[in-house]
Amino acid sequence: MAKIRSLLFLQSTKREKINLIKSKKSMRRIVTRTRARFAGRQLVARPCWSFESNNAPSRIHSFSTAIGDISGEEVDRILEHHEKDETRGASFATAREEALPVTFSDISRANVTIRSGIKRTTCEQSYFLSELIGANVFLKTEFRQFTGSFKERGARNALFHHLRQGEHEFKQIGAIAASAGNHALALAYHGQQLGIPITVVMPTVAPLAKVDKCRKFGAKVIIEGAHIGEAKTFAETLVESEGLTYINGYDDPSIIAGAGTIGIEIIDEVPSVDAVVVPVGGAGLIAGVSCAVKTLKPDVKVYGVEPQFCASYSAALQAGKPVMTEVTPTLADGLAVPLVGPHAFQVACHYVDDVVQCTEKEISLAVLRLIENEKMVVEGGGACGLAALLPGGALDRPEWKGKNIVVPLCGGNIDTTVLGRVIERGLAADDRLCNFTATVSDRPGGISKLTELLCDLGASIKDIYHERAWLHSNVDQVQVKCVVELQGREHANQLRNALIERGYPIIWKALEEH
DSSP: HHHHHHHTTTTTOHHHHHHHHHHHHHHHHHHHHHHTTTTOOEEEEEEEEOOOOOOOOEEEEEEEETOOOOHHHHHHHHHHHHHHHTTTOOOOSSSHHHHHSSSSHHHHHHHHHHHHTTOOOOOOHHHHHHHTTSEEEEEEEEESSSSSSSSSHHHHHHHHHHHHHHHHHHHHHHHEEOSSSSHHHHHHHHHHHHHHEEEEETTTTTTTTHHHHHHTTEEEEEEEOSSHHHHHHHHHHHHHHOOHHHOOOSSSHHHHHHHHHHHHHHHHHHOOOOOEEOOSSSSSSHHHHHHHHHHHHHTTTEEEEGGGOOOOOHHHHHHHHHOOOOOOOOSEEEEEEEEHHHHHHHHHHHHHOEEEEEHHHHHHHHHIIIIIIIIOOTGGGHHHHHHHSTSSSSOGGGGTTEEEEEEOOOBBBHHHHHHHHHHHHHHTTTTTTEEEEEESSTTTTTHHHHHHHHTTTTTTEEEEEOOOTTSSTTTTTTEEEEEEEEESSSHHHHHHHHHHHTTEOOOOOOOEGG
């Protein structure tokens, strides 16, 4: 009976789980019918989660047949039998939950649908980051999916959803999406795996490496529009003219449900989690993850983090609905979505506890910390969750010290040239790369004395340039512009004080002035 219950738990919300446990008579009837249906098949135990009356998750077992995983259709049929039971109690879900475009049932179904085609990524504690932040920080490594981001979960689930709607027609005509990167890659790859023709419209700013990968996955790539908004507008014209199915990368309900499977894995891998910190762009990821996490463990806090240069979710909260937001180029380019998805926003508003913002400085520092401490290369958008937790960040709060915090690192597709710039900005933010201008004598030995001082203080010169024409002071003086590599803030203060003590007029440039 426990095995049959676990199968129903895959499709159930929290209220459903509690009612199912109480409804013993109904269960006996379902067990009888289901045993008859699966008579003669060998059952294989797999881990799953159930809900006890005290809202604490406990491990039970779901099952699959010897010929493969039980399909979503079979799960639906068993659930339908149970829903028709005359002795069943009150309605499973509250009216508010029923009104949401995505529920835990959708996420559970997606978890069964996609698990044969995506990686179950690790969620391990980081010793160095935990020590730095003062909490137990667990990193969910979604950037290790085959195409480099969590987008594979939603893309695969969406393709299966449309296959169920009409397999023959969908495989003939195919799907289309507008994307500058991760969604296009995920859709192209899984479309190739499932034999579905994929068209992706990418803006002119899309990285060439991602464009080439999409072509290698067999997708038809169209370069159109200066930004993702113009690319989407063009893609919609093809939907009308060619009958293609448009799949929104962050607002399609099946995309949100696929992304929510991360939440199920988080609770499975870190049962004692206290908080989950999720990057926010179009809000599809945080909508799915928060729905799953809050259903399985309601006391867990779910926070969103978005870049200051594209705070579209915060703008939507203020307006009470998704609104267009001005976008400034940001290191978190994957989160630069000017309008959050209406479906995603509706779900996220129901479950998310708070959304904060992070600066470009914090993003670059987060990328640098992951490279140096964890040997992980993560794109700016994927590192935003960590950025808010670092010292001085928006979530660097006393109440989270010593708690268990999970951070999904949701993408690792960063261009090498961009990575170089991000690392340099991170070093500057960490006061390990400093820029100053000093005025020295234009006579022989003037610059030599300055460089000797830098050498004595252990500063390594990265760049040096002296300027004569634009200095309106003594004719025998020049300005020397230096970029030096240091060991941190204490070392930088030591160098600055030494230059002032030696009588050098200096202009010390902070990162914000660059």
